[in-house]
Amino acid sequence: MKVPVGFIAKLWSFIKFLPFFILLLILGILKALFISPIAAGIIGFGNSSVIIGLWPAHFFWTCYCVVRTKKLGITLKIAMLLSLPLPLILWPVAGIFGSFLGGTGFGFFSPVLATFEAVGENVTDKFYHCIFDGCWATIQGSCTVVRDFTDFCFHSYFSYMDELIMRTPADEEPVEIQLSRLPGCFLVSLVGLLMDVPSITVLALWKSPYMLFTGWKRLLEDFLGREGPFLESVCVPFGALAIILWPLAVIASVVAAFLSSFFLGLYAGVVVHQEKSMRMGIAFVVAAVSLFDEYANDLLYLEPGSCLPRPRYRKNVPPDSIQRRSSHDAENSLGKDGKEGLSDSKLVSQRSRTLKAAIQHYKPFKVLDWLFKSCEVNGMEFLNDGLINVKDIEECVVKGDCKKLGTALPAWCILKCLLASAKSDAPGLVVSDEADLTITNWPGDKMFQWLIEPLLVMKEQIRKLNLEDNEEACLRQAIMQCKNETPEDWDDIGFPSQDNVRRAQLQSVIRRLQGIVGSMTRMPTFRRRFQNLVKVLYVEAAKTGALVSYIVENSTGSNTSQGDKLDQTSQETDEGKSDVANIV
Structure with missing residues (x-):
């Protein structure tokens, strides 16, 4: 778009654009008035059902974990137990009110935003998209919000509580008042x-x-x-x-x-x-x-x-x-030549x-897009190489044991990113061929900063180790098949270096990566997108014939019922294919 120069030209451009803007805004508001009550009802009643249904379990389990934990001293425990009832009682009221309020806001602003997006330069049939964009998508988004909220209340919450009562090292002193x-x-x-x-x-x-x-x-x-x-x-x-x-x-x-x-x-x-x-x-x-x-x-x-x-x-x-x-x-935000910004002109100051x-800065969902796309690509490679098999998918789908797929696979994707970043001498993390994730463009979300800053430290540690190509090749097998607790765990994979200190340093990096991934799994959107990823890997296993061979080998005994559950997952493949588009 040609930018006007001069006061008269700017004023005329403003006068011409104002009616166009007002018409779009009125259209967006009319759509919002129709969609907002529906979105508020879906999010409000959906989240309210989850809050009320899980509130007794949350109340009891929170108090139980505070009593059981050894990370808190006796005085602090008593103080927390005396103060916990009030926030636990207020939680349903605040959660229900916030759900209806948030649903109303989401249902109102999403159609208005979609109306203006429909007149973008790359959009064809602008009239159709101005009328219908933001309607059905907002309703679908409302359902997604309820699903993510359910995952957080049912899975992430209990994961946090399990960490609270986890066994602590003997030398760690409890927090006390x-x-x-x-x-x-x-x-x-x-x-x-x-x-x-x-x-x-x-x-x-x-x-x-x-x-x-x-x-x-x-x-x-x-x-x-x-x-x-x-x-x-x-x-x-x-x-x-x-x-x-x-x-x-x-x-x-x-x-x-x-x-x-x-x-x-x-x-x-x-x-x-x-x-x-x-x-x-x-x-x-x-x-x-x-x-x-x-x-x-x-x-x-x-x-x-x-x-x-x-x-x-x-x-x-x-x-x-x-x-x-x-x-x-x-x-650090200045380039080597002393100018603001980094050497890559695509990055933003x-x-x-x-x-x-500000819009060009990386957002949390963009980081997750990269991670899950990388998991999809590497997961298919692991299926072909035998590092992931149908049994791993079965354990994840049927038994809910996703430790290998849900922890080791994302940890390897991040480690692969760290290896590439260390080799390229990049100032940040090389998440794609076009740009780096640095302190100048990473998400402003505090949670992502807590996750990304340790990765930058680990990248420098890997750079100082100067890994050879054969060592990097063995790391893929090590992170997928080994416990990575002692240097001797790598004896069976043929790791070329016999230096136990070097092995211990690399294993420490892997354990920290797995801990970071464990924290990421508690994010509301992670579980939903991971389930979509498992469907993609299941479809890939069906294409390669590995799924048929596995079902034939396990078609007798108790594995028959598990095969039936996998067949039920196969019926959801079409839905999974549509969800895969959101990952890509």
Whole structure:
């Protein structure tokens, strides 16, 4: 699209586009008014049924796990058991209300968004898509939300609880509350509330005019010139609403700062308990204001850092560690030539100011798309090579034992990515042939940051090991067939290196990868997409003839019933093929 130049041209472009935008917005709202009650009903009643049906089990099992766990001391256990009933009782109320509210919002905004997507440059028959896009897809998406929520409540929750009561190492001390420190904690928390709440609120009010006028300036410049986010039709309604509702966003940010100041003030008591020092707690009360000021400056692209004092509040952490870490991150975001951004021009600067640039950043679902596509490709290779057989698929489908498929296969895909990234000297993770996943473009979701940052550390560890090609070839068999607990576990696979230290380092990486995958399996969408992946592998096994051979070999005895269950899965193949399109 040609961007107009000059005030008159920009104004005329704005006048021409305004009726078109209003008509699309009205059409989207009419569709939303029809679809929103349906989506709210599906998500609201579906999630409510899950919440009410599992609430007795959740209530009992949460209390049981708190009693059984050895990770908590007796005092902390008693405190948690006394405080748990209130949130457990409020959970159904909050969950049901949130489900209906979220369903209403999803059912309203999804059709509006799809209406503007239908007028994109690559869309044919725009009139048809403007009318019907976002209707049936929103209803299907509502059903998917209920399914993912069910998986989280039925599988992820119990996985978290199982980890809580898991046997702990003998040298690990339980988390405990020292009663003698509580008076000091309460006193410092009170001081934190009295100092941090008004100080942070005043800072937020002081910076709010700059946030208001700077935001308006940037949004209006893009809107009049059809630049930035307004080049994309799908972003226009949100950009226009952002201009109108920007004062509300500023007010909301001030309110959020006011509410967060309470948590910062109360956290001073936690610092007192951790550092065993009231002086450190008071130091955190002062430092919290400086931390908030620096965060606000970074958010508003003001001068980095803060002129406010920041005393040392950790005994084993230098007082300026946060500042040095911020400077280090800024240096990492610069290329070797000193320019902002990395050498790959396709990557986006972390300080990009446009909504369009933000859209180009990796999102969590894109990372999952890459992972499951990689699992599909590598899983088919393993089927052909015999590292995965029909028995593994049977155990996953019939018995629910998906340790090999659900843990080892994704762990190998991530390890393969780490090996390629280490070889290429890439600044991040090579997730495709076109771009890397780096600190400048990884998902902003905090959970993904917790998962990705350890991968970057492991990549550097693998790079220092300088693996040979024959060693990398054996890793595939090692991760799929070995327990990887001791160096001797690799004796049967013919690992070329006899250095036990080298083996132990690689096995440590594999175990950490399996732990990361175990954490990823708790994500709401993971289980659904993994079941689709199993269907794809089942179809591939049927094509290669391995499935027929396996059923013939196990057609007698108890395996007959298992074969019947696999045949039932075969009847779902057509549905699986349609779901595979979502993976790709």
